[in-house]
Amino acid sequence: MESSVRNHYQASNLMEKIDAGLTAAGKHPQQIDIRDLAPVDQLHTGGIRGTQALLEKLEIPAHFHVLDAGCGLGGASRLMADTFGCRVTGIDLSPDYIEAARVLTHRTGLSGRVQFETGSILALPETPGPFDVILCQHILMNISDKQAAVQQFVRHLKPGGRVVLHEIVAGSHPDLALPVPWAASADISFLEPLESMLACFTDNGFTLEQIFDATALGTRYWQKAGEFARKNQQNMDWPPPLGPHLVFGDTADRFPFTMSQNFEAHAIELIEAVLRFSGPPVTR
Numbered sequence: 613m614e615s616s617v618r619n620h621y622q623a624s625n626l627m628e629k630i631d632a633g634l635t636a637a638g639k640h641p642q643q644i645d646i647r648d649l650a651p652v653d654q655l656h657t658g659g660i661r662g663t664q665a666l667l668e669k670l671e672i673p674a675h676f677h678v679l680d681a682g683c684g685l686g687g688a689s690r691l692m693a694d695t696f697g698c699r700v701t702g703i704d705l706s707p708d709y710i711e712a713a714r715v716l717t718h719r720t721g722l723s724g725r726v727q728f729e730t731g732s733i734l735a736l737p738e739t740p741g742p743f744d745v746i747l748c749q750h751i752l753m754n755i756s757d758k759q760a761a762v763q764q765f766v767r768h769l770k771p772g773g774r775v776v777l778h779e780i781v782a783g784s785h786p787d788l789a790l791p792v793p794w795a796a797s798a799d800i801s802f803l804e805p806l807e808s809m810l811a812c813f814t815d816n817g818f819t820l821e822q823i824f825d826a827t828a829l830g831t832r833y834w835q836k837a838g839e840f841a842r843k844n845q846q847n848m849d850w851p852p853p854l855g856p857h858l859v860f861g862d863t864a865d866r867f868p869f870t871m872s873q874n875f876e877a878h879a880i881e882l883i884e885a886v887l888r889f890s891g892p893p894v895t896r
């Protein structure tokens with residue numbers, strides 16, 4: 613299963629494409645601010661504003677070590693280190709993404725605080741954890757065994773540590789329009805209803821501290837992306853120099869329409885949640 617997910621997130625010559633996009637957008641690829649990368653390194657509903665809104669609800673002291681589980685190109689990792697001054701480790705299944713994440717982090721001057729590893733959240737390495745906070749931003753949709761993921765989090769969190777979820781969950785309508793950013797085919801999409809997703813955590817010693825239904829924001833985000841695409845797709849300069857198409861290829865053009873359809877049909881919902889581990893200490 614992991615190899616099918618890894619294949620979905622294969623992206624050859626990613627840095628060449630990003631550098632060409634940055635140049636076309638009038639930026640010098642070696643002199644970039646983390647916000648310049650937002651059109652391409654925030655691979656989730658809501659983009660950088662969604663991540664910023666999530667971070668505003670969290671208190672992360674500078675001495676904390678955060679795990680960005682399924683970090684993609686490291687957009688949220690860099691933003692957390694920049695916002696809070698904390699240390700961040702990003703782990704992702706895709707070696708292509710991790711390679712790009714390291715280069716981009718070096719160029720934005722954050723390599724001292726942000727590091728990346730290729731690997732699965734289902735088999736987290738013993739070091740460099742344990743972590744104070746684990747961020748799961750649009751990754752659990754690709755994980756069939758969510759209990760196994762939560763057990764890994766328990767093992768690699770400090771006592772009293774938190775898991776922050778920013779995830780797409782299953783809605784009431786059973787059919788998903790494809791492709792979506794996390795799956796071109798149904799065999800690698802594992803959407804779970806909110807209640808059973810939260811139960812995976814509370815059954816393993818977590819207490820729910822915050823929950824926010826961001827479905828309306830998510831719906832609007834993709835509707836606006838669809839309106840923008842409809843208006844501009846026939847233009848010579850489509851697609852814009854920087855965007856998810858650099859990572860996902862031409863299929864990315866369809867995401868605004870399938871994602872709007874999925875939100876409007878109640879096939880998916882968008883949630884934010886903070887869960888604190890309050891179970892017994894784990895022997896590592």
Ligand SMILES: C[S@@+](CC[C@H](N)C(=O)[O-])C[C@H]1O[C@@H](n2cnc3c(N)ncnc32)[C@H](O)[C@@H]1O
Nearest residue numbers: 654655656682683684704705706732733749754
């Ligand atoms: C939709 S992308 C989101 C990336 C990033 N969190 C963001 O929001 O920009 C999902 C990410 O999860 C990663 N992923 C999927 N299954 C994984 C696993 N078992 N372990 C680690 N990463 C995984 C993928 O490689 C991909 O980068």
